[in-house]
Amino acid sequence: MPVFTEHAAASRELRVLPSFAPPLPRLTSTTPQTDKYEVLIVGAGPAGLMMELLLARYGLSDDSLLCIDAKSTTLKSGQADGVQPRTLETLKSLGLADEILCEGCQMWQVAFWNPSEDKEKIIERTSIIPDVAAPSRYPFEVTIHQGRIERILETDLLRYSKRGVQRNTKLLDVRMDEDGDAEYPVVAEIETDGQTRTVRSKFLIGADGAHSVVRRKMGLKLEGESSDHIWGVVDLVVDTDFPDIRRRCAIHSPAGSVMVIPRERIATGEYLTRLYVQVPGDVAHGDDLDLASGTGTPVVDARARRSQVTEKTIFDNAAAAFAPYYIRPKSDGAVDWWAAYQIGQRVTDRFSVKDSRGINRVFIAGDACHTHSPKAGQGMNVSMMDSYNLAWKLAYFINGLTPDGPNDILDTYHQERHTIAQQLIEFDKAFSSMFSGKIGPAEDGVDGLTHDEFMEVFRRGNGFTSGCGVEYPENMTVDRSSTENPIRGTDFLSGILYPGRRLLNVRLVRHADGYRRDIQDDFTSTGRFRILCLTSSDLLDPTGISAQALKALSQTIARFPASLLEQVVVHPRLPRDFMWNDIPREVKQHSEMSFYSGYEMDDVYGIYGVDPEKGALAIVRPDGYIGVIASLADISRADRYLETLIRTVQVDL
Amino acid sequence: MPVFTEHAAASRELRVLPSFAPPLPRLTSTTPQTDKYEVLIVGAGPAGLMMELLLARYGLSDDSLLCIDAKSTTLKSGQADGVQPRTLETLKSLGLADEILCEGCQMWQVAFWNPSEDKEKIIERTSIIPDVAAPSRYPFEVTIHQGRIERILETDLLRYSKRGVQRNTKLLDVRMDEDGDAEYPVVAEIETDGQTRTVRSKFLIGADGAHSVVRRKMGLKLEGESSDHIWGVVDLVVDTDFPDIRRRCAIHSPAGSVMVIPRERIATGEYLTRLYVQVPGDVAHGDDLDLASGTGTPVVDARARRSQVTEKTIFDNAAAAFAPYYIRPKSDGAVDWWAAYQIGQRVTDRFSVKDSRGINRVFIAGDACHTHSPKAGQGMNVSMMDSYNLAWKLAYFINGLTPDGPNDILDTYHQERHTIAQQLIEFDKAFSSMFSGKIGPAEDGVDGLTHDEFMEVFRRGNGFTSGCGVEYPENMTVDRSSTENPIRGTDFLSGILYPGRRLLNVRLVRHADGYRRDIQDDFTSTGRFRILCLTSSDLLDPTGISAQALKALSQTIARFPASLLEQVVVHPRLPRDFMWNDIPREVKQHSEMSFYSGYEMDDVYGIYGVDPEKGALAIVRPDGYIGVIASLADISRADRYLETLIRTVQVDL
Known part of the structure; x- marks a missing residue:
């Protein structure tokens, strides 16, 4: 259009940028000080990155917030791949869901395969049901590389933080020292490229994984044990005539169990598949890696069995379970990743540590709190949701938005997330052991498992595993003391x-x-x-x-x-x-x-x-x-x- | 999970990156040469950026593709704000729709306000209808700053091109010179920071706007004329008791016409509104800026009237049309941008220029092809869709994917987009003149316009303005010569x-x-x-x-x-x-x-x-x-x- 007079405000040109989240109001003041931070986060996996991103969006600056990670790059990371409906809702609430929804693998259905009465068929499909039964904005799971989730979180973080994650930096020690500085009572020794320095903080978050240094140094205990089943897991591009290879499948075959997890499309245009394959035979109970102490000394018998698990044994077991269908890597190089693991379920007894005044100062989040089997696709989700639960409470406390008084909003983190971690472990035990079991009549003194029993565990678990059924217990942020409840219904x-x-x-x-x-x-x-x-x-x-x-x-x-x-x-x-x-x-x-x-x-x-x-x-x-x-x-x-x-x-x- | 054996392929770590579009196959070869490019794009507005992005995604490298722009930054740009449903579908097909859908203003409804028979009410709402009547994946328009669309395109471009747009570079001259180099026959003189250089290319795209140098140098003619109506346009945060301020509105009041375009939320958390306000009185026909020659000399009478349009006259006219409702800027600084313009409708006679062998070598796209009024929110859309139409044809030709023969796929660009440009101009004429007219009985010898007539133009135009009703004429890429059509229906x-x-x-x-x-x-x-x-x-x-x-x-x-x-x-x-x-x-x-x-x-x-x-x-x-x-x-x-x-x-x- 031919414009002949025009005037524009200077602020107009800022409108080309993506929107920023508005910071929280702050009633307290803080002064930048060398080697002192309001929050120090240890570990930049899903839990740590989510924590840093949220705190940065709430308004904590690089002077106030430091996140360190021992690794040198975002690329090498864990192998979790499942993103649950509630996690998708959460990522959407941060404006971060689009790439995951569009480029991840949306998993809409699960198929159950069981031994067929027709001996020639060997196995047959018993049913196909929706993968997510709980009502949700996104009625499906998404599978996508954990490293990609981390990259998405970090890219957004860099809009709010110049430093982002400080890499190549590991935590050597952490302790409480109120006498030295009661406002910054948490003392951490950290090492960057061989250089050690001491950093004080008001709060420290240990998001440093299953072998958490924070957990060990603070004397928190990981309780629980390993089960007796050994599993192999492999990501690959498959060539198969199995008809449900793009559905999540629970296959109980006479030759063993396999779980199929369809995964995202890769650069070649092909699609990945993840297989969880049961390796027959049991390790004796208690023969597990000692994760709590971090020494990782296995009992000899178990070690011997584990050492026998190779790419070939995993494939041989998978091929047997898929019979009469064939399944093999599509080509050389089609195998992306494989590993063997033993299922273990553990929860740390406390998720936070208080100072002498009763203020929670050190928290752990993510795998540092709980370890469990990967098959329900929970790990990355529960970890990010730990941080999602804690971040706003911490920001309110730091910004002086909480009232003075005997109650501490920070107590509710352990109250809520420890409950969830325990539920997770209980579900995982039930699910894993039934999944490791055989479908069919009792045999050799072992109780048989019916398909209906398995389905029931799957169904009941769905509210929990989708994240949509999470229910926090009563606490100062969850008030159910209503005398006159205007709500009808209990579903x-x-x-x-x-x-x-x-x-x-x-x-x-x-x-x-x-x-x-x-x-x-x-x-x-x-x-x-x-x-x-x-x-x-x-x-x-x-x-x-x-x-x-x-x-x-x-x-x-x-x-x-x-x-x-x-x-x-x-x-x-x-x-x-x-x-x-x-x-x-x-x-x-x-x-x-x-x-x-x-x-x-x-x-x-x-x-x-x-x-x-x-x-x-x-x-x-x-x-x-x-x-x-x-x-x-x-x-x-x-x-x-x-x-x-x-x-x-x-x-x- | 406790993993005890693990193996990962090196390629695995690449999977953290966003997906890249797979390049087109290429059957021809090309060698990088100094100051020679396969395609030179002039102008990095919506048309030029869309062209460069598409060609880069199809596989043209920085050695093969150059886009120049006279401006020094992406920030200063045009003032278009409407994104139509078909454009949204196109952006979605490039993975670029999410930010626009989430952070732009989704415009779902349009309200019509007309003189009331009740003299005290002055105006009343006649109806509310959906803004987009055509079936579409996105049944709404989005309004958002043009500069933001450009930034989104450019951000994606930089994933495929290291150079991106070469800024501070203007086109001085362009001519065809087959004798010098028949393979790179288009010669352009460009100037960067005072330095002039000569660049040859196989193809050149003039996406250089309403005052296109390419158009002028290639002797293409912009045909058409200005209308006699003067309009003011203003973007601001309003304070008003008008009930439909967040709907698109066509207000025909006894005191004049106003169009309300709700716009996006800004950093303050407030929402912008755009008003198109008719400035009463007419300029004589033909008193328009001479855009074709670029001299811009207006006839004295028209210039005098135009110079009277100020922020105050626009507001006074708006306030009068909104009566009895009040409307004013919400605060100092609430006015974001204002301008005055005269509606003009013009189309360039030819959209491309051939060499002596009959191969189209120079193209124009976007505002260089067509200018029209802004009120139907078409400009940015038609411009990007020009490039969307041309880019794949050009890539096929360059990559040797088209067969030898007398037909030239590049002819279809003019055939298709010139048709659309003419339809655009015709719709715009009908829409603008009806919008500039008064609703009500004939008065002073001027024909009155009924609300129903106005609605009918609006409705009929919706297929076109939404972009969803675009219908390309028959050509080698559109074959309707079926003897046996298996399709039933004509809707x-x-x-x-x-x-x-x-x-x-x-x-x-x-x-x-x-x-x-x-x-x-x-x-x-x-x-x-x-x-x-x-x-x-x-x-x-x-x-x-x-x-x-x-x-x-x-x-x-x-x-x-x-x-x-x-x-x-x-x-x-x-x-x-x-x-x-x-x-x-x-x-x-x-x-x-x-x-x-x-x-x-x-x-x-x-x-x-x-x-x-x-x-x-x-x-x-x-x-x-x-x-x-x-x-x-x-x-x-x-x-x-x-x-x-x-x-x-x-x-x-």
Whole structure:
């Protein structure tokens, strides 16, 4: 178009950049000091990177935050490959899901293969079911190289941090020394390229893996044991006539068990497959590597058996289990990676260590907390979610956003994540041992396992393994003490609101612009608490319960630091069409772009268990888990919950 | 998991990187030479960047490809903001849609405001309709800063090109000189920081905007004229009680016309709004800036009127049109950009220039080809789609993938895009003049415009403005000469297959893994032709028409350079469940990961107009437009179409 007069503001040109997450408000001050950091993170795997990224996005600068890793590059990393639905939701809330969704392998189905009664067929497909049964925004798992997840996290980190991860740096020792400096009581000796230095920090996160130095130095105990089964795992491009090679498969054949995990497409245009292959025979119970002490001394008998596992034995066992179908590497070089392992399930007894004043100062996260078998695809997920749970609590504490008082929000990290780690181990034990077992009648004194029993463990586990069924126990951030619960229903996995559960995604239509939108996109991971107000059908009545609640909530929002509370409002079907001036002005004031009809797409009230005649209110934590539920008549309940967690501010009235 | 034996291939570590598009095969050779390039692109706006990115992804290296731009940075750029549904599909096919979809403003609805019969109300909302009526994968427009689109394209470009755009470099002159070097006949004088040098190229693309030097130097003519209406445009954060400020609005008030374009959220957390405001009074016809000659001399009267347009006049006119609602900048600095312009509609007579052998050597794309009003949000889209149309044709020609012969695939660029440019101008004239007119009865001898008439222009235009209704005329890449058309129906906009139209997205379920998938994700912009085979319901019959067609297509695929033809197979509901070994082996051989059921999600056969009893076949061009349609009994028709466009190779049988 021919423009003849033009004027532009200087700020306009900044709009070409990707958006940045808004930092959290900060009420405390801090001064950069040499070799002192507010947070020191040890280890830059999925747990450590997620922790650093979140803290950087919440506003901690390179002066305040240091993450070290012993490795020299991001490339050499673990071999986890499964990304669960809840993890995908979390990555989406950080704007980091697209590459994973588009270029990972979406795993939609699982097929069960069992011995056939027809001896010529040997095995047959018993059923195909959805891989993810729990309702979720992303009803599938994704498999993708762990290193790629790490690269995605680190690329985003470098938008917020100039330093990123300080590599080639290992932790030698860590101890608590309050006498030297009570504000920075954690003392770490670290070594970079042979140079040792001492670094003090307010908090230290040990995300340093299964052999965690932090765990050992802080005297935390990894409890549990190895099972007696040996497995081989191999990633490769296969040539096979097995019909379900692109589905996740649980194959119980007379010759042994195999799990098939389809994986992502690679640069050649071909697709990877991962096989977990049972290596027959058992190692005696207790013959496990001593991971807790890190000495790794196996008992001789077990070592001998393990040393016999080679690429060839893994393939031979796989080929036997696939019979009568053939399976082989597609070409020379088609084998990408292989390893042998013994299943072990362990949990560390405590996830944090306090100073003498009772403040949690050292935390462990990820594999440092829990080890388990890889077959349910949990490792990378539980690790990242450990950090996702801790990061906002730590940022609130550091930024002075939590009130003074006897309660410590940092206690809730162990309370919540240790519970999850124990559930993980219990599920993994059940799943692994059934998977290692044989389907069919009892034989040689060993109990047989029916297909139905196996399916039942798989089904029950799905809420947990998808991450969507995680339920945190009651604690100061999860308040279930309601006397008057406005929510009907108990099927929390399907969306019924419940403190300690994540807010299920629903689709709704925005009033302001007709945008058909996912509610989770208003619950992004910017560290804010959200008020989710589901109004009653009296919204158009200026003296109704909804109008009163919205007015009271407006005062609630004003009582806490600016921007820390966001409000999302949903309305049920109303008696007539309306415009902004027909509803309480507080809706437009606080929620112009987060005000929705809750019936045009999904039946939001039905899914969340809310009576449209009565409405309801939920406070959602920064990590998307519901903190408390209240009726619209009882806003003070929400106030009390928030006051426990967030410092109030002076309000100019 | 405790791993005790491990082996990894070296290539494994590359898998952490984002995927790269596979380059096109190349049958010709080329040697890097100083100051000689296969393609020189002038201008790095949306058209130039899209061209460079596509050619780089198709495999042209920095030795072969040079893009220059006179500006020193990507930041200063145009003010277009609309991204249309078809453009979104195209960006998605390049893996570049996510940021735009998530951080742009999704515009779902348009509201029409007209004079009210109630004098106190002054204006009232007549209706709200969906902004995009055409079926599309993305049923909305997105508004976002043009500079951001450019930054996204350039970021991706830098994965494929080390140099990226060579900035601070302007084109001084361009001419054809076959005598000097017939292989590199295009001679360009370019200047970088005061240094002049001569560059030869095989092909040159003038993507250098409305004042194109390429166009002028090559003697191409911009035809058309300016209208008599003056408009102001302003981007700002508004404070208003107008209820539809977050919807696209066409406001026809007694005091004048305003168009409201909601825009993206900015760093402050606030949302931008764009207003197009009519400035009352007309400039005499023909009083336009002489863009063609570039001298820009306006007639005195028009200049005087234009100079009166200021930020204040724009706001005063806007405020008057919004009455009785108030509208004002939210705060100091809320005005982001403002400009005044006069609508002009022009098209260049020819989009390319041939050498003496009849080979097209110089092309123009984008604003160099067409200028028009900004209100339909077309500029950036048509410009990028010009390049999207030309790039694969040019790459095929350069790589020697086109057969020798009298036909020149490069002719089709002008044939197709000039047609679209003319349609654009015609729509824009109708839309702009109706928008500039008043709604209501005839007055002072000027014909009145009814709301229904306006809506009709808006509706009819939607297929075109969304980009989804684009229909290329018949040419060597669009073959409609079918004697036996297997397609029923004529509602091409709604998906009925038709040569020259883009393949509408449908959702289907993949056989191999149950992935619920968008068909367009198998039609990515990697420069490949695709065979879309919709089998008939006799697929399970080894001697049926489907089996015969698939066998013949397998031979077709082998006759062209490896990887250049991809096959997507869809089946209708079949008489029974099946596994791979129940269907022709060619399906798994060529389409293991692109074989779908076409009835479990969308009714693919119904949408595409294909009889499930008979099936059908379409060849889809690399840019997603259908080239030819054939019945399953007539594969030779597809063969003939492909042979016209692609060189065949020796087949070892």
